[in-house]
Amino acid sequence: LWNSVRDELKNQLAPSTFEETFGKxxxxxxxENGLIYIICPNTVTKFKINQVYYKSIEGILKKITSRQVKFKFVLDEEIIEKKQDSIDIPKISVNNLNLNYTFESFVVGESNKRSWLTATKVAEDPGYFVNPLYIFGSVGxxxxxxxxxxxxxxxxxxxxFKILYIQAQEYFSDYTKACADKNFEAFEKKYSTIDVLLVDDIQMLEKKVSxxxxxxxxxxxxxxxxxQVVITSDRPASKLNGFMDRLTSRxxxxxxxxxxxxxxxQRVSILKKKAEEMTAKQINDDVLAYIAENFTDNVRELEGALNRVIRMSELFNAEPNLQFAKDELQVLIKVKKPKEDNNYENALSVISDMYSIPQADMLGKSRQEKYVTPRHISMYILKTKYSLTLQQIASIFSCHHTSVMSGIQKIEKEQEENEELKLAIETVLKKIGG
Ligand code: ADP
Ligand code: MG
Known part of the structure; x- marks a missing residue:
């Protein structure tokens, strides 16, 4: 069959062209599986056949046979590879992509619908749908x-296709190294004849003019x-500092x-999908909802939290139920909260204002009743609202952490009986926005 196709090509092409490409x-x-393997002498020939002649070869095939076959143009070594691993067709283009990052594993929702749709169009028609595609958004x-x-x-x-994925940082170091060595051979090789260029985190090139x-x-x-060029960034192009205008406008x-x-x-859907990928165990919806409620900033955090619950449950051979998840994630949630809202100083001034006492006295050591209650309220608020540790609170009040603990306990207990105290705390919480 190949010989017939070959003869037909010979008729269609100029003799020198034919010889150059198909001679060897x-x-x-x-x-197998309807694929006939044809060996090319080198990558250039293979590339050329696949790029330039594949369509006409298919056309000829259709004309001369009714069999459902296709030609697969490969290099010698790919056939050898193939022998060792006879189930999968060998992955021919070598690139550094993470094979888990696919459209199928990407959960689509309001937050990323447009990006996802555009990305799929770009992938279907590289170089022609839109070029470049610029994707921005914050981390994770x-x-x-x-x-x-x-x-x-x-x-x-x-x-x-030669598909090159690089971190912008990597481009910078490659270029800097080439300049330092005064040798651009490797650099040029890496960055030439690319069909698809994916540059991640372009903001890393800020101020790197050359x-x-x-x-x-x-x-x-x-x-x-x-x-096709695809670029990602943590901000829109107009917000990139120290960038050449002609680049950002491009x-x-x-x-x-x-x-x-x-x-x-959407967070719950993402967790569902990740849980399926990570473990055969069934993770209950209430666990997923708990994680989704507490990790709101980005997907990487979500994944991290889920990962922790799953791995720990495996490690301790425990059921990953809601209580287990709460216990496991407590630490992560605690360190997160004060970061989000660490304006506890504001709370301290709200409290000292409310009781009309100097803040220094409230934080000090005086045992006068008019200082002690607001002091304990402050400790209580720092603990419950800002999730500071006993140690951290102790250092703010220059006292021992056991004093902090007993102060907090006192407030917790008294609150139940003392209507006035309860109201005071509610007022403070309202004033600090929570
Ligand atoms: P970025 O590059 O924006 O910082 P990544 O692409 O590295 O973020 O995403 C962080 C993690 O979250 C990755 O493991 C990724 O698979 C996952 N992730 C992010 N968005 C989604 C999504 N929509 N569906 C599934 N996984 C996602
Ligand atoms: Mg990234």
Whole structure:
């Protein structure tokens, strides 16, 4: 069959062209799953056949046979690889993409719908749908995942594409190293003949002018040749500081999409999906909801919390139920809260104002009743509202942590009987916004 196709190609092409590309291409005895393996003498030939001639070869095949077969053009060594691992078709393009970052494993919701849709279109039609695609959003919201999903998708559809994923930081160090060594060979090799360029965290090039200069060339060359470029950043291009205008304006010339924080339902969906990927165990919905409620900032945190619950339950051979999750995550939630809202100083001034006493006395050692109650209330608020540790509170009040503990306990107990105290605490909480 190959010989017939070959003869037909010979008729269609100029003799020198034919000889140059197909002269040394030979068929193998290998045929499986409707694929006939054809060996190319080198990558250039393979690339050329797949890029330029594949369509017409398919056309010829259709004309001369009714069999459902296709040719697969490979290098010698790929066949050898194939023998060792006879189930999967070998993954031919070698790239550094994380194979878990796919469109299938990406949970879509309000926060990322537009980005996701645009990304799928870019992947289906690299270089032609929009170029460049610029994705921005804060940390842990799925930019890298989405970008690599584009790469993984394209790499499946175009096995011969050279797809390069790099952190902008890596580009900077490659370039700096080439400059220092005065040797650009490796640099040029790595950054030439790329079909798809994925540059992650472009903000890392801020103020790195000569690297930007260099990148500008690569970027333009890609765009001018309809080669897809995807860029991610933690902010919109207009907010990049220390960037060449001509570069940032080029970033805006394609499509710009952003990824936002997922809402509660979306967080639960993400957790469901991750739980399925991580463990065979069934994780109850109340556990997932608890995690989704407490980890709201980004997906990486969500994943981290879920991961902890699952791994710990495996380690201790315990049921990952709600109580278990609460116990395990307590530490993480505690360290998180004061970060979000560490304005406890404001609370201290609210309390001293309310009791019309100097703050220094409230924080001091005087045992007068008019200082002691507000002091204990303050300790109680710092603990419950700001999640400070007993040690931290002790150092604010220059006392021993056991005194803090007994102060807090006193408030907890008295609150139940003393209506006035209860009201005072409610007022403080209202004033500090909680
Ligand atoms: P970024 O690059 O924006 O900092 P990443 O892409 O590294 O974020 O995402 C952090 C983690 O969260 C990754 O493990 C990623 O798989 C996961 N993730 C983020 N968004 C989603 C999503 N929508 N669906 C599934 N997983 C997600
Ligand atoms: Mg990232």
């Amino acid at each position: 291409v030979k068929r193998t005895a290998k045929e 919201l799925g930019k890298t995942h989405l970008m690599q999903a584009i790469g993984n998708f394209i790499s499946e559809m175009h096995i011969d 690297t930007q200069e260099q990148f500008f060339n690569l970027f333009n060359e890609m765009i001018n040749n309809n080669k 970033f805006n010339s394609g499509i710009v999409v952003d990824i936002n924080q997922p809402d509660f339902n």
